Amino acid sequence: MTRGQVIGVVSQKGGVGKSTLCQLIASEAAAQGKQAKILDFDVKQMSSVEWVRQRLERNLTPSVEAEPSSDIRKALKHNRDYDVIVLDGMPGRPKRTAELVAQCDVLIIPTGASRTDLAPTLALARRITTLRHTAKGPFLALCRVATAAEANRARATIHAAGFVTIEGELVERPGYRQAQDVGRSVGETSFPSLNASARSLAQAILGIGAGDGSVETNEWPTWVANDRGGEPNRPLLAGRGSK
Ligand SMILES: Nc1ncnc2c1ncn2[C@@H]1O[C@H](COP(=O)(O)OP(=O)(O)O)[C@@H](O)[C@H]1O
Ligand SMILES: [Mg+2]
DSSP: OOOOEEEEEOOSSSSSSHHHHHHHHHHHHHHTTOOEEEEEOOTTTOHHHHHHHHHHHTTOSSOOEEEEOSOHHHHHHHTTTOSEEEEEOOTTOHHHHHHHHTTOSEEEEEEOSSHHHHHHHHHHHHHHHTSOOOOEEEEEEEEEESOHHHHHHHHHHHHHTTOEEEEEEEEOOHHHHHHHHTTOOTTSSSOHHHHHHHHHHHHHHHHHHHTOSOSOOTTSOHHHHSOOTTOTTOOTTTTOOOO
16 A cells, blocks of 8 residues: 655754754645645654644644654554655654654754764764665754854765755744744745745755755765665665764
8 A cells, every 4th residue: 555755854862953844844745735744753742743733723724734653653554645744753762763764765864063963963874874774865954053154064064974965954043933833834934035945945855755856966876865776775875974
């Protein structure tokens, strides 16, 4: 039986922007006319479940759904009818994260730009390359950065470590928080330029499954951003992470 595209957003850290990114991806998919659902694995916070509740209370469209989840296999079985399923990961649970990774079609790790953010992000990315999975990625998404210049410096560090970033970044802005507080995604703020950069990040992520090349591929082997057919368990970029 077919199922929708499963996009996992994972990180060992809390507060990096996992839920923010999940809500953005799901609302962008919905804006594209797709049925989108967030499975919220951070059952302590339930940020995405609460966000959808706010959205419903305010009758905001397009409609996005969310439910708390602790069993990925069961949850995917129940939610076969959605076009896009976004997994909002839980922080600090390596075993549970590995269970999510195994079920994803695309893997995204949101990260800040500081050394303190990048070190655990790259450690997780390396660990993911050693796990059995068939997902494309992990792709790193720069979130909560101060400026595009700061994002670009972080990008250089990430590339030197052998990993790929999603084009674009989410800068830290009160306008993004204010939107989220009332059930809107960071692509649905009152500020067109903030919306445009957030939505373009989401479109790049949604495009990975479609293989439209929006991920920065420049010097990377083609199988990184394109179809990995025939080599489902090949560790992504293994051996390039030694710097
Ligand atoms: N780009 C941003 N600009 C401003 N606030 C942000 C941004 N990204 C996230 N936040 C805020 O930071 C907090 C943590 O983000 P969240 O997405 O919940 O992180 P996580 O799910 O990784 O714990 C939330 O209050 C969220 O609104
Ligand atoms: Mg969260």
